Amino acid sequence: MSHNLSSYLDENRDRFETELAEFLEIPSVSTESRYTKDVERCAKWLAEHIESAGVSKVEVIPTAGKPFVVAEHVVNPDLPTLLVYGHYDVQPVDPEELWDSPPFEATVRDGKVFARGSNDDKGQVHMHIKALEARLKTGLGMPVNVKLVIEGEEEIGSVHLESFLRENSQRLACDAVVISDTGMLGPDLPSIGIGLRGLAYMEIQVDGPSGDLHSGSYGGAVTNPALALAEILASLKDENGSVTIPGFYDRVREITPEQHAATEALPFDEEDFRLETGSVSLNGETGFSTLERLWYRPALDVNGMISGFTGEGAKTVLPAQARAKVSMRLVADQDPDEIAELFEKHVMSLAPEGVRVHVKSLHGGWPWGANPDSPLFDAAAAALEKPFGREPVYVGEGGSIPIVPLFEEIFEGPVLLLGFAPPGGNAHAPNEWMDLSVYHRGIETIARLYDEVAHKGV
Amino acid sequence: MSHNLSSYLDENRDRFETELAEFLEIPSVSTESRYTKDVERCAKWLAEHIESAGVSKVEVIPTAGKPFVVAEHVVNPDLPTLLVYGHYDVQPVDPEELWDSPPFEATVRDGKVFARGSNDDKGQVHMHIKALEARLKTGLGMPVNVKLVIEGEEEIGSVHLESFLRENSQRLACDAVVISDTGMLGPDLPSIGIGLRGLAYMEIQVDGPSGDLHSGSYGGAVTNPALALAEILASLKDENGSVTIPGFYDRVREITPEQHAATEALPFDEEDFRLETGSVSLNGETGFSTLERLWYRPALDVNGMISGFTGEGAKTVLPAQARAKVSMRLVADQDPDEIAELFEKHVMSLAPEGVRVHVKSLHGGWPWGANPDSPLFDAAAAALEKPFGREPVYVGEGGSIPIVPLFEEIFEGPVLLLGFAPPGGNAHAPNEWMDLSVYHRGIETIARLYDEVAHKGV
Numbered sequence: 001m002s003h004n005l006s007s008y009l010d011e012n013r014d015r016f017e018t019e020l021a022e023f024l025e026i027p028s029v030s031t032e033s034r035y036t037k038d039v040e041r042c043a044k045w046l047a048e049h050i051e052s053a054g055v056s057k058v059e060v061i062p063t064a065g066k067p068f069v070v071a072e073h074v075v076n077p078d079l080p081t082l083l084v085y086g087h088y089d090v091q092p093v094d095p096e097e098l099w100d101s102p103p104f105e106a107t108v109r110d111g112k113v114f115a116r117g118s119n120d121d122k123g124q125v126h127m128h129i130k131a132l133e134a135r136l137k138t139g140l141g142m143p144v145n146v147k148l149v150i151e152g153e154e155e156i157g158s159v160h161l162e163s164f165l166r167e168n169s170q171r172l173a174c175d176a177v178v179i180s181d182t183g184m185l186g187p188d189l190p191s192i193g194i195g196l197r198g199l200a201y202m203e204i205q206v207d208g209p210s211g212d213l214h215s216g217s218y219g220g221a222v223t224n225p226a227l228a229l230a231e232i233l234a235s236l237k238d239e240n241g242s243v244t245i246p247g248f249y250d251r252v253r254e255i256t257p258e259q260h261a262a263t264e265a266l267p268f269d270e271e272d273f274r275l276e277t278g279s280v281s282l283n284g285e286t287g288f289s290t291l292e293r294l295w296y297r298p299a300l301d302v303n304g305m306i307s308g309f310t311g312e313g314a315k316t317v318l319p320a321q322a323r324a325k326v327s328m329r330l331v332a333d334q335d336p337d338e339i340a341e342l343f344e345k346h347v348m349s350l351a352p353e354g355v356r357v358h359v360k361s362l363h364g365g366w367p368w369g370a371n372p373d374s375p376l377f378d379a380a381a382a383a384l385e386k387p388f389g390r391e392p393v394y395v396g397e398g399g400s401i402p403i404v405p406l407f408e409e410i411f412e413g414p415v416l417l418l419g420f421a422p423p424g425g426n427a428h429a430p431n432e433w434m435d436l437s438v439y440h441r442g443i444e445t446i447a448r449l450y451d452e453v454a455h456k457g458v
Numbered sequence: 459m460s461h462n463l464s465s466y467l468d469e470n471r472d473r474f475e476t477e478l479a480e481f482l483e484i485p486s487v488s489t490e491s492r493y494t495k496d497v498e499r500c501a502k503w504l505a506e507h508i509e510s511a512g513v514s515k516v517e518v519i520p521t522a523g524k525p526f527v528v529a530e531h532v533v534n535p536d537l538p539t540l541l542v543y544g545h546y547d548v549q550p551v552d553p554e555e556l557w558d559s560p561p562f563e564a565t566v567r568d569g570k571v572f573a574r575g576s577n578d579d580k581g582q583v584h585m586h587i588k589a590l591e592a593r594l595k596t597g598l599g600m601p602v603n604v605k606l607v608i609e610g611e612e613e614i615g616s617v618h619l620e621s622f623l624r625e626n627s628q629r630l631a632c633d634a635v636v637i638s639d640t641g642m643l644g645p646d647l648p649s650i651g652i653g654l655r656g657l658a659y660m661e662i663q664v665d666g667p668s669g670d671l672h673s674g675s676y677g678g679a680v681t682n683p684a685l686a687l688a689e690i691l692a693s694l695k696d697e698n699g700s701v702t703i704p705g706f707y708d709r710v711r712e713i714t715p716e717q718h719a720a721t722e723a724l725p726f727d728e729e730d731f732r733l734e735t736g737s738v739s740l741n742g743e744t745g746f747s748t749l750e751r752l753w754y755r756p757a758l759d760v761n762g763m764i765s766g767f768t769g770e771g772a773k774t775v776l777p778a779q780a781r782a783k784v785s786m787r788l789v790a791d792q793d794p795d796e797i798a799e800l801f802e803k804h805v806m807s808l809a810p811e812g813v814r815v816h817v818k819s820l821h822g823g824w825p826w827g828a829n830p831d832s833p834l835f836d837a838a839a840a841a842l843e844k845p846f847g848r849e850p851v852y853v854g855e856g857g858s859i860p861i862v863p864l865f866e867e868i869f870e871g872p873v874l875l876l877g878f879a880p881p882g883g884n885a886h887a888p889n890e891w892m893d894l895s896v897y898h899r900g901i902e903t904i905a906r907l908y909d910e911v912a913h914k915g916v
Contacts, residue, residue, distance in 0.1 A: 210736020278668020
């Protein structure tokens with residue numbers, strides 16, 4: 001990095017933090033309609049700040065929902081183009097009484113800024129703006145083209161994102177996509193995302209008697225739908241914690257010796273993780289470590305179930321119905337539609353006599369697996385090394401970010417998950433925070449990434 | 459039956475029905491405090507009518523709850539004494555909009571009187587008063603002593619009954635107890651109760667993570683408490699529908715060849731019963747008929763269960779906790795405390811790794827089995843035969859009436875369940891009704907029972 005850039009970042013640390021605070025203090029909660037004006041104000045603020053960073057073309061584009069902020073800084077169509085995705089909307093703050101400082105007053109304590117959106121995702125979006133500014137204000141210019149698409153509906157399911165991307169695929173055309181909306185494995189561990197699990201979310205309904213019956217007058221003579229559901233659920237996993245649905249594992253990529261070795265080498269503390277869950281022990285599929293279970297292996301969980309009388313005390317009812325939500329986290333190359341079908345077929349085959357079983361697919365999403373041997377990942381690793389003083393770790397993510405496979409499909413290029421959220425950063429919870437030292441190192445990383453991509457390609 | 463008695467009953471049919479209507483029109487709902495005055499008024503009405511029937515000693519006895527109505531007609535201490543138990547309180551009427559005529563306006567349609575309490579239990583209590591009246595007003599006098607204890611808290615769990623009976627056991631001393639609070643197997647089938655199932659009602663709580671977790675970030679690495687609960691529940695029964703708890707069947711009386719033959723001979727329509735349940739088929743323990751499953755075999759049912767997210771749509775949560783209510787219907791000679799202990803021990807032994815399982819006993823009650831070869835049952839059979847034109851059937855009851863074993867214990871004599879509620883009579887439901895022809899035949903039966911007991915003993 002040039003001396004100019006380095007000193008610009010040093011000299012402007014305080015101003016960056018002040019601006020970040022301003023950005024965080026706009027309550028851009030997309031889930032609550034009383035914040036509609038604030039969400040719009042936030043989009044406008046963001047566009048103005050991207051413009052004043054020196055980006056040539058910035059626009060706030062309204063939708064039927066919240067507006068998109070789109071920016072393009074194309075210096076030369078022959079250079080590689082990076083498309084940066086992020087979101088300026090935030091989660092609600094409830095329960096507000098659990099916040100140690102007001103959620104929309106950026107408050108610095110111990111080198112951390114506390115505010116809703118500080119890491120998810122306004123803080124990380126801001127890093128990209130400041131990296132651009134640093135390149136443009138120092139007159140260094142850009143060795144790559146950068147486009148930005150920042151949405152205001154991520155926390156309500158990115159309702160208009162797919163259609164927006166498809167309609168604007170020419171304008172947003174790029175060679176690679178950079179998303180900074182994930183986290184770091186440890187406080188000082190630069191982390192690059194290499195996998196996301198997909199999702200097949202199902203509902204099972206078991207109908208027995210036409211109405212709740214008296215468990216004395218009828219108990220023993222009709223199939224109990226709650227017990228029938230329990231039998232179905234219980235038989236979905238075997239004693240090794242493996243899913244019993246025929247064909248379930250057919251498309252699951254084997255863990256390579258390299259992946260196994262890399263996962264083993266990570267500074268991951270099982271006991272810390274167990275404490276984080278509050279479980280008495282960590283348990284899962286036999287033959288795999290916790291990180292392998294979360295990153296490379298599919299999982300099946302009951303998300304909820306309900307039947308009959310659930311209040312206090314005793315009510316002697318034989319329930320008419322029982323329902324459960326069951327979700328499966330998928331890994332590459334499992335197909336969510338295929339898994340939903342296999343699930344339905346299998347559950348129907350388990351239906352005991354005397355009840356009617358219905359299976360419904362509620363939601364699906366593709367798993368995603370990156371190719372960490374690509375030039376884009378090399379560039380990112382190189383960009384991270386100086387600011388963080390070490391090589392990055394490559395991390396999976398047990399959850400699903402359905403937009404990642406979407407970007408990959410629409411723009412036919414790789415996606416880089418370059419996330420800076422701290423572990424335990426309370427995204428979606430009270431006292432969300434961002435490490436300011438990571439914030440500044442992140443800006444430097446992104447500024448370096450432009451050069452690295454220019455040299456290495458994607 | 460003497461000509462006098464027979465013509466008295468004939469001549470007073472209309473007045474009996476008018477008085478029954480008056481009794482039914484007092485809204486003696488014990489569960490709702492706004493009816494407190496009505497419940498007291500009902501007790502007073504009942505006492506006055508017992509007195510005007512000619513019974514020598516009648517008293518309304520207040521308690522901390524609803525009053526008891528106690529009456530004694532002791533003609534000769536050397537004669538057998540029958541203690542009649544019943545209740546004058548009724549269930550609430552909700553949902554009132556489903557009633558075809560107002561619940562507290564006795565309305566006659568097709569020879570049936572529709573009103574709350576018409577069969578449960580005011581109608582049946584009234585039959586006993588009218589039987590006494592017929593004996594006393596015709597100057598025939600009584601061949602047995604009769605005592606009455608009619609409570610106002612049956613629908614709220616008979617909270618003061620046990621202590622009241624124990625405190626008044628001398629005053630209420632008797633040779634046998636007659637309870638008319640059960641039903642008939644068919645519309646014209648005089649029925650005598652010979653068994654009641656007991657109850658052991660349990661709650662299972664499975665604790666996993668300390669709070670709900672994200673099913674993506676943690677799924678596959680910790681034991682899912684809902685799935686753990688499902689596994690526990692599913693393993694409580696085997697593929698034959700038998701309960702797997704070790705020792706569960708140890709004290710269950712074998713069905714005798716006589717019981718089996720008698721049950722087979724009953725005019726019981728499986729298809730009618732199936733339609734009544736609304737289930738697609740009748741299913742239960744292998745090797746037993748539906749009536750045997752309900753009357754002579756214990757049952758295990760899940761009464762309710764809840765865990766995690768149960769609303770509409772998808773929420774990717776790995777629940778912290780799962781709970782289920784499980785009740786077991788017991789048959790003679792199973793001991794509810796022992797069964798609760800066996801259940802707890804077994805469930806704890808099933809607890810999978812990674813969760814903590816808690817078991818709680820919520821409620822218990824003894825099963826009851828009558829001796830149908832006793833003189834009391836002969837007397838009842840003889841009393842029923844003329845009014846109903848056939849021998850009675852001996853029926854079990856899948857539900858529990860915990861006061862039956864209680865009466866047997868306190869008064870050290872047999873209990874006769876002489877019930878006249880019609881099948882499908884909507885006790886506890888909208889449009890409760892009583893067949894008026896059965897009502898009059900029931901009065902005649904009870905009047906005959908006095909003579910039969912005087913001849914045959916108890």
